[in-house]
Amino acid sequence: MIQRPYTVLLIVPTGIGAAIGGYAGDALPVARAIAQVADCLITHPNVLNGAQLYWPLPNALYVEGYGLDQFAAGQWGLRSVHQNRVGLVLDQAIEPELRVRHLQAADATRATLGLNLTDYVVTDAPLGVELRTADSGATWGTIQNPDSLLRAVEKLITQAGAEAIAVVARFPDDTGSEALQQYRHGQGVDPLAGAEAVISHLVVRTFQIPCAHAPALSPLPIDPEISPRSAAEELGYTFLPCVLAGLSKAPQFVTQRSYASSESELWGDRVDAVVIPETACGGSAVLSFSQSQARIITVRENQTKMQVPPTVLGIKAIQVTSYLEAIGVLVAHRAGISPAALQPHIAPIRRLFV
């Protein structure tokens, strides 16, 4: 009998100031390490996107957050692909020079990486992105013209045959803000992340198609004190390359489960373990998986602005200090070894009375 693939879901929620993964794709080393001990890693753009930097992982599935929530709830499955034709939406608010930069980035991924892109669409109105921070410390945002975004996506799907959607929205330049300075120095919360999630969630919810977002911003003045965790976003004019690379092989969503579902389809009941920052257990996906056979592994070192450890919501979890320890738990679980057996003291077996 063929063993079932060991499948791990790695979540670092966007826009909550995660110490690891709250900056410029800085949870990517964690994903690379977990991909070495799992047959299949499922994770999301916030983990894998490092602006100009990315790392193709053959056994990783790049799944946008709304799709992940549906996958976790058992509503949607994932169907792996060899290639997607990626359609590009550009916000009408992007200035001509900045638009050219993004089109050149898109062409570069075609010529240098061999990606398959459709023709692009410019929205029929400025999207009007506005950024906010909640009292909880999480960032969020709204778009004034979501219908314009959805019309552009529909055109790419119906007329250009796009199978995945990259959106570039013009985000407000906030060069002097304290939040941006902190972010560039590896502290605080990504001021853009919450609004980015709103854009991609909207597209995925409406069209059930892979989507990811890159913000268009004016170049920032050079700062020699940039944190290594944020430095990937200082390398060029756009954050688009990682998005196009990720989407080019992102799994498609399957909204109907059939008895004859193929081996290339994956549903939530095949997930063996979920790895999440300890204080960020209040998301939909974790609540869904808390009722499944999947092990929930929470990582204390990855502090966030959230204050929801697993115990307060009644979630049974294996609580570890670091991602290195989490990887050890994954290896033991995969091997069928109880983590307790690797500790110096083991309590004797006890009798249950009937």
Add this chain to the structure above:
Amino acid sequence: MTTHFITAEIDLQESPVAMQQAIEAELQKRGQPLRWAVTDVNVEQQKAYVDAIVTSDVEISSSVATV
């Protein structure tokens, strides 16, 4: 369509599944939930605090709902 940020206070439920259902039921009253998370829990008051983005075809106020 419009996008809105809302917050909600939800009574703690006996299980994670019941918590999820209570949150989604409350958010449905305010629009179509797009993204949400419990951000804090007050165990003494048995309340969970939720941040959410919902979409709506009508203008709604960005306010706090208590359940």
